[in-house]
Every structure is written in C-alpha cells, then in structure tokens.
Amino acid sequence: MNQELKIFNSLTRKKEIFNPLVPGKAGMYVCGPTVYSNAHLGHARPAITFDLLYRYLLHLGLKVRYVRNITDVGHLEDEVEETGEDKISKKARLESLEPMEVVQKYMNTFHKNMADLNTLSPSIEPRASGHIIEQQLMVKQILQKGFAYESNGSVYFDVEKYNQQHHYGKLSGRNLDDILHNSRQLEGQEEKKNPFDFALWKKASPEHIMQWPSTWSNGFPGWHLECSAMSTKYLGEVFDIHGGGLDLQFPHHECEIAQSTAALGHESVRYWMHNNMITINGQKMARSLGNFITLDELFTGSHELLQQAYSPMTVRFFILQAHYRSTVDFSNEALQAAEKGLDRLMKAMELLEKLKPGGESSFKVEELAENCYNAMNDDLNSPILISHLFDGVRIINSIHDGKAIINDADLITLKSLYNTFVFEILGLRNEKAPSSRNKEILSEAIELILQLRQKAKNNKDWATSDRIRNELTHMGIEVKDRKDGFEWHLM
RNA sequence: GGUUCCUUGGCCGAGUGGCUAGGCAACGGUCUGCAAAACCGUGUACGGCGGUUCGAGUCCGCCAGGGACCUCCA
Numbered sequence: 001m002n003q004e005l006k007i008f009n010s011l012t013r014k015k016e017i018f019n020p021l022v023p024g025k026a027g028m029y030v031c032g033p034t035v036y037s038n039a040h041l042g043h044a045r046p047a048i049t050f051d052l053l054y055r056y057l058l059h060l061g062l063k064v065r066y067v068r069n070i071t072d073v074g075h076l077e078d079e080v081e082e083t084g085e086d087k088i089s090k091k092a093r094l095e096s097l098e099p100m101e102v103v104q105k106y107m108n109t110f111h112k113n114m115a116d117l118n119t120l121s122p123s124i125e126p127r128a129s130g131h132i133i134e135q136q137l138m139v140k141q142i143l144q145k146g147f148a149y150e151s152n153g154s155v156y157f158d159v160e161k162y163n164q165q166h167h168y169g170k171l172s173g174r175n176l177d178d179i180l181h182n183s184r185q186l187e188g189q190e191e192k193k194n195p196f197d198f199a200l201w202k203k204a205s206p207e208h209i210m211q212w213p214s215t216w217s218n219g220f221p222g223w224h225l226e227c228s229a230m231s232t233k234y235l236g237e238v239f240d241i242h243g244g245g246l247d248l249q250f251p252h253h254e255c256e257i258a259q260s261t262a263a264l265g266h267e268s269v270r271y272w273m274h275n276n277m278i279t280i281n282g283q284k285m286a287r288s289l290g291n292f293i294t295l296d297e298l299f300t301g302s303h304e305l306l307q308q309a310y311s312p313m314t315v316r317f318f319i320l321q322a323h324y325r326s327t328v329d330f331s332n333e334a335l336q337a338a339e340k341g342l343d344r345l346m347k348a349m350e351l352l353e354k355l356k357p358g359g360e361s362s363f364k365v366e367e368l369a370e371n372c373y374n375a376m377n378d379d380l381n382s383p384i385l386i387s388h389l390f391d392g393v394r395i396i397n398s399i400h401d402g403k404a405i406i407n408d409a410d411l412i413t414l415k416s417l418y419n420t421f422v423f424e425i426l427g428l429r430n431e432k433a434p435s436s437r438n439k440e441i442l443s444e445a446i447e448l449i450l451q452l453r454q455k456a457k458n459n460k461d462w463a464t465s466d467r468i469r470n471e472l473t474h475m476g477i478e479v480k481d482r483k484d485g486f487e488w489h490l491m
Numbered sequence: 492g493g494u495u496c497c498u499u500g501g502c503c504g505a506g507u508g509g510c511u512a513g514g515c516a517a518c519g520g521u522c523u524g525c526a527a528a529a530c531c532g533u534g535u536a537c538g539g540c541g542g543u544u545c546g547a548g549u550c551c552g553c554c555a556g557g558g559a560c561c562u563c564c565a
Contacts, residue, residue, distance in 0.1 A: 033565070046565050076563070087563080172560070174494055179561075181493075223563090245565035250494095252564095275565075276496090282557070286564045321514070322504065327497080327558070334503045337515035344514080347528085383505050387513035397529055401522090462524060469526080480528050487528085 003060055007053075007241075008325060008379045010249065010272040011171055015379050020240055021270060026062045027235040028054065029269075031227060031244035031252070032125070034071040035106035036087040039113045040292035041315070041330065042245075042278050042285045048316055048427075049275040049324040050243045051119040052380055055425050067234045068122040070110075072103040073129045073210050074202075074223045086220065089209050099210050103129075113295040116312040118427045124234050128226035132212045135221040135229045138263050139200045139214075147262035151191040153203030153217030159196050162258050171257060171272060172250035198255050200225055224255035231268065232260065242269040246276050247284070278319075280305075280330045293330070307332040310339065313431050317342040320382040320426055341390075346430045347489060348393040349422060351400050352415055357408040365410045368392050369417050382426065389421060432490045446477060450486050457481075 006015040020026045030050045033043055050066075057064045075087045092099040114121075128135070139155050142148040147162050148155050159168055163176045179196050199222035204211035211218045221229075231239065237260075244253065253272065260268040277284045285292045293303050301309030310318075318338035322328035368388060375384035392414070398404035406414065422428050433439075449468060456464040469479045472488070480487045 031565075034563095040565085042565050044565085049565095169494095172494080174561075178493055246496095246559070247564055250560055251562090277559070277565075279558075284559070284564085288562095288564050318503095325496095326504085329503080331503080333515080337503060339515095341514045378507090381505080383514095384512070387505070390513055394530080401529060403530065457524085460524075466525075473527085478527070481523065481526080482528095483522080489528090 003373055003377050005056070005060065005377050006379055007271055007273060010274050011269075016271065018240075018271065020062065021238060024061075024063060026057050026064045026241065027239035028057075028064065028066050028241040028243065029227070029231040029235055029239065030066070030068045030122075030242075031248055032068040032070050033106075033110055034075045034087055035103050035110060036075075036091045037106060037287065038294040038296060039106075039110045040285065040287065040294045041298060042292060043110070043113075044117055044295060044315060045278050045319060045324070045328075046243065046245050046275045047114055047119050048117060048319045049380075050273075051117075051427055052320070052324075052382060052425070053241070053243070053273070054120060054122075055427055056376055056380065059420065059425055065124070065235060066120075066122040067124045067126065067231065069226060069230055070103075070107055070125055070127045071223065071226065072100075072107075072127050074221045074226065076223065086208070086210060092209060100129075103127075109296070116295070116299065117316050118312065118429050120427070126230045126234065128221065128230075129210075131226065131230050131233065132221065134233055135225045136201070136214055138225060138229045138232075138259065139216075139221075141263040142200060142259060145262055145265075147258075148200055149193065150216055153219065154191055154199060155201040155216055156192050156197040157200055157255070157258060157262070158193065159198070159258065160194055162262055166258070166261055168258055169250075169254060171254050174250070198222060198224060198251065200259070224252055225259060227252075228256050228259040228263070228268075231256075232264070237264050238266070238268055238270065241271045241273060243273040243275070246274040247286075249274055275324045276327045278330060279327050282329060285330065305332075308336075310335045311431050313429055314339040314342055317345075317428060320428075321386055323379075323381055323383055325379075342428070343432075345386075345389065345393060345422065345428075346432065348396045349418060349430060350433075350489075352396050352418055355396065355399050355406065355411060357406055357411040359405045359407065361407045361410045362405045363395050365406075365413045365417065368395075369413070372417065372421050376425065385421065385426070389418070392418065446472070446488055450479065450488065453479075454486065 005018045007018050008014070009016045028050070030046060033039060054064060054066050072088055073086065076085065088099045088102055091102045095102065139148065142157065143150070143155065148157050160176065162168055167175070169175050169179060176196070201214060201216055201219055201221060203217035203219045210220055212220060231242070242253070257267060257269070279285060280291050283289065283291065293305060297303040298306065298310050298315060299312060314335060318335055319328065321338060321341070368391065371388040372385055375381045375388060378384070395404055399406050449472070453465045453468040456468070472479055476491045478489045478491045
C-alpha cells in the first residue's frame, strides 16, 4: 500500500503531502473536550474527523500514536480572567459535587457517546490535572527563556516580547497590531502588561476548589498550557499532526505555538488541521450560544427541534457526507436524507455478501478502488469517497438483479474494498444487523413464515399472502418478492 | 471595524478552467397478482454585474447577502 496522502495544513493554507517525521510512524494530537457538561453534536465533528484520519493512517500501515486530552482544570468561564471562574469548579459548586466528580461524570458520558459514534479510542488520553508537574516545568522553562513574567502570584506569557522574535498570530493570519487595535479593552487586567498576554499559571483565590502548590502561588495552570505540555510529553518536541476545531485556532492554538516555541526554541507541530463547525439555522452550534443539541438528545429524539431520533451511525454518516473543512448545517431534512442514504449503503453491504460470481465482469473494480483512494488522499474527501461507494452500490444491485456480471476474483476484491472503506475507514456499522445470538432463530422463523406465504401465493391466495406481508411490515420486517422467491430485511 | 471563509438545482452536499459528483425528494418507465425494493430515464444549478480566456461554477475586480474568528466554545 503506497498512497500519497495530501492534507490541508492550516499553517500554510495549502494541501501538502503528508510525510511523517519518522517513516512508518505518525503522531497526532487532538484537542479534546472540557468535561463540564454533556457532549453535543458539535463535539461529534472533530471526533469523527480525526477518527477518520486516524483510521486512514492506520489503514496505510502507519504506527500511529493518537493523543487526545481531557481538559479537567484551568478552563475559565469568563473572559475577564481575574474574575472568571473555572468551568469545572463552577459546575461543582452549582451541583454540590467534588470537581473530580463532575469530571468523571461528563468524561464517562463523553466516552459513551464517542463509542456510540464508533470512534476508536485514542492511544493516550491525558488529563490536565494529571500533568500539573509537567505544566509547571514548562512555565519554568518559559520564564527562564524570558518570555513570561510573574505578577502577584500568577505567571503570564509576554506576547509582545515573543512577537519581537517570532510571529504571534501566524496560524490565524493576524499580527499583534491587529490584535491590539481590535481587542476589547477589558476591566480587571491590572496584573498583565498587555491585554493579550495569557496566563500560564493562575493564583487561586482561597475559596477556589482546585489548586495546587507551586513556587509562585497555590493555583492552577492556564488552559492553553496543558496541550503544549502533554503533546511534548507524549509525542516529543516535534510531532506530525495537531488537530482541533476551527474555533480553537485563535487564541488557543496560537498560544500553544507561542508556548512551545518559547519553551523549546522551535515549533512543535508539522501539520495543523482544523475541522469546521456544525451550524444550526446558519449559526454555530455551541454551548455558549445555548443552541446546541446533545448527542444523547439526538440519539433519543428528545429535543424540541428534533422530529425523530437519529441513530449514531446516521449522525456519523451525516457528518462524513460533508467535507471536514466545510460548515455543515443541521436540519431534520438533512439527517433524514442521511438516514435513508446510509440504509441504502448498508443494504448493499448485505447484498454484496450474497452475490454470485459468473462470467466476465461488466465493470472495472480496480477503477472504483482507485477512485476511492484518490478521494481519501485528497485531504480526506469523504463526500467524494461516499459518492464513489454509491456508484458501486448501483453495480452491486445490478449484479444482484442479473443486469451486471462479476467474476470470482473481482467479487473478492469488491468485498474487500467495501469492507475496507465502509467499515474500516469510514468507521460505519450496520446497526440493523441482528446480534448473532438472535439472528439464527429470527431468520429461521421468518423464512418459515415466508415459505408458507409462498405457498399461499402459489395458490393465488392473495388475501393470506398480503396479510402475512402486511403484518411483517408492521413488525418492521420488509418483504420483497422476487421472480425466484423472496427476500426480507429488518427496517 | 479588523482578519478570513462562504453563496451550487425542491433540500443536503462535492466540484483540480473544457468530460453526468453523490444522497434525499419529485416525475416517467421496466419488473410484479398487487406492492415494496431494485434498475433505466427525466432538471435552462452554479448570488448579481463586469473582466481574463478559444472556453469559467472553477481565475480577477466590484456589488449584494451570510458565516467564522477577533471573549469561553469542538
């Protein structure tokens, strides 16, 4: 397998050929959630985007280390850092829980939702609270290099000084003057030299429930720092891919670049990747905007905007039908269309297993395979990949109907191709396949009933045969008559 | 206001300057006892106005509309 994968590097704004730092291996770091409430549809986007990347890199034969953090401390609620409360702390106070109870609770539901969406677990899932020492060491490094200053027990990154030697803002395409002239002037920033300076270490007020001792104060690390510290720890001073949502590009990722560069003397990330947002009525879906639908609500249909429940695979397929760098707008119509399209694909997957080879193939399997790889190699173009898979669906259905032919070798290739791309790379699952334990009993019972119906049909007893079909349809079993008998599916 | 991205047929959503993306919906046909499914076929789609070019949805300019970031957010 020798594919040339191109990915869009946000830093250069170009598609670049992916050449891993160490041949045969790849390191990727993706910004994970702050676990202070339930995961929503927006969280599914990066999870699925980078799951797709992870799966494809694995498929290409690379040994991948996939690191995704859990933010469980340091993420402030308010823009004014001096009075802003830690998100986890606030939730703990409101719910009368230990902060770590809050973390555990929402981390568990996040993991469950991610498993529902069939995303693979990262190789390492480090938590900020478990890496206080590493973060303190990085603060010390940055202080030693002269790019940070201490102020009233807190430590801030000196953006202006950093910018004299490096370009602060290169990732998001801005410069310090722009930032200075276009930032709101906020109250309560007396501790900072400049409003755009950001906290590396924050002194905690006495009532603050999460704090750790340090040489500067009893406090907690700044939000941006965990990613720099933990990516360095687990992937090294230089690593291949850093991913996250587009909304994190500034300031979060910009700060990461500054921190790592200041501490290490060079940049860490070779390819930056950003997924775009999911919108609802054209506006970003975000917790802070209050227009979000949680994944649990989506899966159960329990939200006023939802006309029905949407299965995890429907959600996954819906997201994969748009390119990861495009915004995708939520609507019931779009989800329902995705549901039906997925159903069509899955039925074809089932049919594929039953196809009978014979004669010379009336189409080119190799061409289909090449199209699929080309789509993935072009910056993970999953919508194009899916369109090619649907081309194949038409062929599979035609073979089944006897209107196309496939030879033995091509059939083996085709099966392997579909298993690889649909299940292994796109990470889809056939949710309607009955569990193996019940499958046999169910199948035999339905076969028996349908054979009785066949007998009625042969006797032109349409009343009986229609009644059986209608009752089965009502139960969720779809019956299709064919020239030579019948077929059935669970709906 | 600054930076930046987008505007594709009824809906969603791809499009590297010339060749049918694809899905959903709709309509017609084949098949069928009837259905369903499947297959075949059907759409003056590219926000507006200019320009470059033999040729533009695709490049350039202007205009209109919208989004994202600029404060926490996946």
